Amino acid sequence: MTPDQTRNRVSYSHSSEIISSHRLSPDIHRIRFDNPILANNTLPGQFINIKVSTTNTPLWRRPFSLHNVSKEEGWVEILFRVVGIGTKMLSQYRQGQCLDILGPLGNHFIISHIYMHSGIMVAGGLGIAPFLFLSKLLLKDKIKPILFYGVKTASEFCCLDEFADLGVSTFLSTEDGSLGYKGFITDLVRDQIDQVADKQHTTMYACGPNRMMNTLGKIALAHHIKCQVSLETLMACGVGACLGCGVKANSEKLSYRYVCKEGPVFTISEIDLSD
Amino acid sequence: MIDLSVNIGNLKLKNPILTASGTFGYGEEFSPYVDLNLLGGIVTKTLTLNPRVGNPFPRIVETSSGMLNSIGLANVGVGKFISDKLPFLARLDTKIIVNIAGFTVDEYVEVVTRLEDAEGIHAYEINVSCPNVKEGGLEFGSDPTITAEITEKIKKITDRIVIVKLTPNITKIEPIALAAEKAGADAISLINTYVGMAVDPYSRKPKLARIKGGLSGPAIKPLALAKLFDAAKVVTIPLIGIGGIMNACDVAEFMITGATAVEIGTANFVDPSVCQTIINDLTNYCIEMKIDRIQDIINQLEIE
Structure with missing residues (x-):
């Protein structure tokens, strides 16, 4: 699916x-x-x-x-x-x-019981929002949740206690180096990806700035890891009527996918976040 | 028993509540939220001869009590509408009004010609007033001669009800309304959106990719009523009021000012079940006001 x-x-x-x-x-x-x-x-x-x-x-x-x-x-x-x-x-x-x-x-993240041993969640800033809920479901399905979480400065981290209580393996980054790895979370993912997961048996879930998700898509592609991204856009209605929430589809001919109805979760190959 | 029915020419609507084009998709999108069979009618998203992907993003921006849009007539095109969208609509117990547009006069005619073979359509709403496309559209709607030409040519090839949707982006609406009436329009719907824009003061960039868009929502209701008032003075064909209607009292305002029916637009975005709420509340309004038939309030504005 x-x-x-x-x-x-x-x-x-x-x-x-x-x-x-x-x-x-x-x-x-x-x-x-x-x-x-x-x-x-x-x-x-x-x-x-x-x-x-x-x-x-x-x-x-x-x-x-x-x-x-x-x-x-x-x-x-x-x-x-x-x-x-x-x-x-x-x-x-x-x-x-x-x-x-x-x-x-909208739709939801896909968890595959068949092949997944772990799920790698990558959050940028408030992109952390859906991952507490997702972590709980992964755990319920006996899939190991791994979280990469980047913010600008340490005071912006939220819910770290909740993730710790659930036993989620967590990798943190801050742009100013105030906590965890200094730099972008995408760099930390690139550094750690070989160690943290069996690539055949994992899925990457990403939520954050489009530029972050675009970079992650490339990392996932290079490592042959499935990648689902959750997008945020302006929307007037949320039910597929206003056509205000489009994102470029990854196709030769210009076309759009609508975030409220066809998303907010897309496989990275469906869309073009390069702008 | 309150009678909410109204007549647009020989088209009888079970109530005056229609959905405005571009705010209700092709109907099916709203089936989880509204019993579509309760509606007076559904006006579809504007159809063009060929599919259109629409304008670049951002296409929408929220403004004070309203919103700007610059969708650019994104639609599936007339062929796919007939094969994929119309079968669902045709099964409904409500009137189906297909909104159409073209980039040349001939294209309007061509779209209607294609739709004439399809069953389940009760009326056409001719969009001569979209502010968001480079070609045609707005220019057509601000010119009485071309508005008349399009109306006349469409009337020649169909027996279905023809409604002409007017733009408010003109100095006086009366000449255009008269031209549409004279050319044989069965009804006039008014208004489409007002041209507007919004700027981000920090980035100094326009908030819409196409810079200008169409303003809708409660912000334009007083402007819409004034245009309706002007048109009602000069034409005798039924008028369909549009512009910022959010509730049953707004509907009554439009009907009293001269509208036989109304279209609910931006309100559908805020509350996807709003049309059903409005229909219920309209009955309550009639009970409260001791009105047996809603059509008795049409054009009953009391001016001292």
Whole structure:
């Protein structure tokens, strides 16, 4: 199955109560919503579209990948950085308030029980968001999760404790050298890839800046490792109607793939991130 | 029992709620969120003779109470529409209005000719007003003579209802509305988007790859109502109001100002089930206002 074949058939719009809202760093927040239906019907890589205002400002919903999910307790979490008016408003909501959530939307990461012994997750900055959820599923399937996680400076790391508690092998990098390898995470991946995984039995999952994912795609190709990337774009609707969320397809003739409906997860060979 | 039905020429709609072209895909995209059979009608994404990939990205940007788009008529083309999209639409118990555009007058005619052989289409909406393509489009819609020529030629080859969709990017809408009416249009829908732009003050770059785009959403509702008001004064054919409608009260505003039906556009992006909500709320509006038939409010603007 390719990511393209997994796009969801069912999604829901629900008023969801905020169970908790925490500021993890000056501009990074984590919100947990009570939503048992969503929690029981979603997979890592999928996203939700949240109406952050009851007025027309801002007008669009805001898309967030599912960061962490508990089927048993019926909640879902998002992790986000405050970057504009939508995320700013979202960060100001408190426990007990309700927001309209549409989802799950889009397709999800593919885990192959048949060949995978390990899964290599590569996160750049807030690209870490979907990987806590993914780590849990990999572990459930007895697949070893390995995390490469790069940020600009050490204070930007989040959820390191959670990954440690799960027993995820973690490789860190910072651009300023304040923690872990000094430089880009892609360089660390290139250095370590031969040691960390049996290439025949692994898949690389990447989420972060397009330039990072483009470089990873090349590394994966050179090492014959399967690579799935999760993309983030502007989107007005999230359901395949506005045609605002395109990414160039990897084809001779110019064409686009739409992130909300055909993604957000693509195999690296499907798309062209070179721009 | 509240009667929400309205008539566009001899086309009876079960209610005045249509979806605006380009905001509802080819219908199927919204089937998880809306019971499509409840809609007054579905207006499809604009079809052109050949498939189009559309404009480069970024194509959309959020603005105050609205958004700009520069999609560039990305669509599957008329052939693939007939083979892949129409069969789903044709099975629905709602009116199917196919929005079409061309880059020459002949191309408009050619698209309609191809669609004439297909079943399940109730009406055409002629897009002479897309601001996002280099060729034709906007220029056609701002010229009464060409608008009339396209309308006339299409009317000659079809018995289906022909709706002409007008641009607001002109000084006065009355001459274009009159030209469409005189050329035989069964109805006029108005308005398409307003040309607008947005700039990133930090990078100094336009926020859209194509620099300018079409403004839609609640921001343009007062402008749309004013254009509708102007058109309603001069034509007698039914008008379909479009522009920033978010709820049932907005629908009532448009109908009171002169619209027989309305199209819901950008609101579908914000809430994919909004059309169904609006239809329910429109019934509630009628109950509250003690109106038995929604058509009784059409053109009932009270001016002192």
